[in-house]
Amino acid sequence: MNQPFVLALLRNPRQIGAVVPSGQSLARAMASAAAPTGKRILEIGPGTGAITNALLAEGASREQLCLLERDDKLAAYLTAKFPDVRVINGDARSIADVLKPQASACFDIVISSLPLLNVKEVDKIRILEQIFSTLDQRGILVQYTYSAKAPISPSLANRFGVRGERTAMVFRNLPPATVWKYSYPNGYDFRN
Template identity: 80%
Template sequence: MYQSFILALLRNPRQMGAVFPSGQSLARAMATAANPSGKRILEIGPGTGAITEALLAEGASREQLCLLERDDKLAAYLTGKFPDIRVVNGDARAIATSIQPNADATFDIVISSLPLLNLKAVDKITILEQIFAMLGHQGLLIQYTYSAKAPISPLLANRFGVKGERAAIIFRNLPPASVWKYSYPRNDDLQH
């Protein structure tokens, strides 16, 4: 697993969001924030599958889980590791065409390991537009970051009509990480 990650890092260091694969503490925190049981989940940038394994341990259904990995070697690795889970080798900037949802196919949760703070603004906006379109108004985006600031700026969150909250800080990860949850405000949130 670690070897697959290192090879992907060496092939394209700018594409990888970290210099180490996600630690177990971070993977568990992402899965806990997702509460994945019975939900349709898209995981973007699963890498070697640490968060995927945590999602499965937390009750995610293999039939309702889809992995989108840009690196062809990692996508092949994931296909071998999770033969009963849909793995799509594609770019997050073209999620809609890579996943090819039908008109009513939405996800309940998108789990993202993308390095959002390192992306060009145009790429970040393109990706987020597609994510929030696929989520619908009941959906949840779970994103982690190694930065002290939010992975989606308040201005950008406002543009998409979502609100973000830090769900966890994982000090036992290398480097320490924060898990953020983004969702559309519910009616009871608007009344306060």
């Protein structure tokens, strides 16, 4: 198994939120849902870079890709693995702060591997506020979950004015996962 992943899991199992790294099938499903070619992308919780690799294979530009990893050892690992991709060691609860001075820059896509269903409600709301504040009005959030239920509850989706759709069920992943895509209907922006 991937040594950087195992060490991160041992350091903080609740933060990692998985027992194994994302599989290739899940990574490809996430990248496919994102359609990353020519898009400004923020990947949150990239771990060891399985989804990052899939995004790059699907046409994501290294110059327009930014990785936000909370675990400092995984951030260092990602920096070495992807030397031409911007890697930030920071927390998803304060995305705007860690992206400064480029805080006004919007992303077209946010790819999230955060275990949203395991996060305290107050932290989940803070994270979603941060994510949706960095997205362009036509932007999308791609999120996966191991649960049968949506990673963002209908009430929270309504609060942020987004609609979710299940784009893939990945049975060839351990554990099986579901990919969801969230977007604003008709250019709605919760910031207004």
